[in-house]
Amino acid sequence: MPDRIRRRSRRTPTQVAADRRADEVATYLGRALRDARRTSRKTQAEVSSIAGVSRSLISEMERGHGASISLTVWTRVARATGSDLRAYLEQATATDQPRDAVHLRAQELIVRTAARGGWRAQPERAIDLDPGRSRFGDVLLTRATDLALVEVIDWLDDVGDAFRSWDRRLATVESRAIALAPPGTDATTLRASGVWVLRATRTNRRLVADHRALFEARFPGSGAAWLRALSDPTHPMPPTPALLWITVAGDRLVPARLGALSPVADRSPRGAHPAPPARSDPSADRPPASSP
Numbered sequence: 001m002p003d004r005i006r007r008r009s010r011r012t013p014t015q016v017a018a019d020r021r022a023d024e025v026a027t028y029l030g031r032a033l034r035d036a037r038r039t040s041r042k043t044q045a046e047v048s049s050i051a052g053v054s055r056s057l058i059s060e061m062e063r064g065h066g067a068s069i070s071l072t073v074w075t076r077v078a079r080a081t082g083s084d085l086r087a088y089l090e091q092a093t094a095t096d097q098p099r100d101a102v103h104l105r106a107q108e109l110i111v112r113t114a115a116r117g118g119w120r121a122q123p124e125r126a127i128d129l130d131p132g133r134s135r136f137g138d139v140l141l142t143r144a145t146d147l148a149l150v151e152v153i154d155w156l157d158d159v160g161d162a163f164r165s166w167d168r169r170l171a172t173v174e175s176r177a178i179a180l181a182p183p184g185t186d187a188t189t190l191r192a193s194g195v196w197v198l199r200a201t202r203t204n205r206r207l208v209a210d211h212r213a214l215f216e217a218r219f220p221g222s223g224a225a226w227l228r229a230l231s232d233p234t235h236p237m238p239p240t241p242a243l244l245w246i247t248v249a250g251d252r253l254v255p256a257r258l259g260a261l262s263p264v265a266d267r268s269p270r271g272a273h274p275a276p277p278a279r280s281d282p283s284a285d286r287p288p289a290s291s292p
Contacts (some may be wrong), residue, residue, distance in 0.1 A: 019067075027064035029074065034062040035155065036081040039203050050080035103138075105250030106152045106197060110139050110230075113253060118233035119143045127172050137169060138197075141230075146237040148230075149173045149194035152246075156198075156207060163218055170194050170241070193239055195219075195226045197253065200245040208243075208258060216258045219243040223255025 011019070037047055037058075044062070048055040053073060061069060061077065071085070078085040111121040125140035127149075141148040149170055156162055174192040196219060198204055208215050221242030228235040230253075243256040 022067040023064070026061075026067035030062045030064040030066060031155070032083075033058075033077060033081065035201070035203050036078070036083040037062075039206065040082045042081060047077060047080045051076040053077065102199070102250060103152055103154055106154075106199070106246050107139055109246065109250060109253065110150050110152070110197065113227075113230050114139075114141050116231045116233075117143070117229065117235070119148070119230065127169060127176065137173065140173070143233075143237070145189040145191060147173055147190065147192040148237055149192070151194065151196050153196060153198045153204075155201065156204060159207070159211070159214070166194075166196070166218075191237065191239065193221075193237055194241050195221075195223075195244055196241070197244045197246050198256070199250075200247055200254070205245075208256070212258050215243060219256075219258070223257075227253055227255050 037044070042050075044058040045055045048058045051058075051073070053076070057069070057073075058077065060066065061074075066074065075085045107123050111123065114121050119141040120143065122140045122142070123138065125137045127137050127140065137149050138152040139150040141150060151166060151169070153162065170192070173194070198208070219242050221238045221240035223242045223244050225235075225238045226242045226244060229237045243258065245254045245256050246252070247254070
């Protein structure tokens with residue numbers, strides 16, 4: 001057996017853990033690379049040409065298989081997208097947080113906001129008949145005769161698939177409303193609806209702006225009305241789904257005016273106090289001015 005294979009088969013627990021962490025970091029780096037490339041509106045072929053590497057290597061890196069690729073190549077590829085490797089690493093090396101920390105912050109904000117509106121929150125709620133094979137709702141909210149499915153979207157890899165998945169989940173909640181509602185609820189008065197909470201990254205904002213008609217068709221409801229319903233126990237749940245933005249910092253919900261490129265400008269300095277929740281007046285449906 002070659003020495004290299006023998007050495008690998010005798011890895012210590014520390015080496016195994018380090019290799020696993022390297023794979024995790026490579027996955028985050030790959031996502032950051034793909035996000036930066038799409039933001040710059042470059043194809044994989046264009047990035048590979050600028051960086052002087054093959055297109056297949058760019059594909060491998062974006063899919064999280066770049067743990068063994070040199071820092072020189074990563075730096076060249078990052079520069080080819082108009083970004084910097086340090087920015088990628090800041091996203092990929094948050095070892096003091098769980099891998100889904102961003103998602104958890106969003107769920108936490110939704111639960112806190114909904115508590116003010118008198119909702120009972122059930123994060124990661126199984127919504128299918130068979131709990132062992134069920135799909136899960138990010139946060140299922142119940143209040144009196146209302147059921148609200150809240151889906152938190154950090155990034156959209158496949159918009160069509162996300163739309164179809166949302167339709168299936170919402171249809172399941174509607175069809176199983178009596179089973180998902182609190183005991184004793186009158187089945188004849190139950191209503192079900194839902195809302196998307198989309199992380200306001202530059203890529204997500206650009207995507208929504210570029211496909212405004214699609215998102216308007218899928219989410220025709222008022223984001224401002226939904227935010228009021230979540231935070232005000234006297235405000236009824238809107239019957240139609242809508243879209244809300246959540247700041248990149250995960251500290252504020254903002255109603256989306258579909259087509260606005262930059263509905264949430266996260267310009268607060270490090271260490272600043274979180275911004276207050278969006279007000280429940282109609283002006284809350286107007287997003288802040290677009291950032292460059």
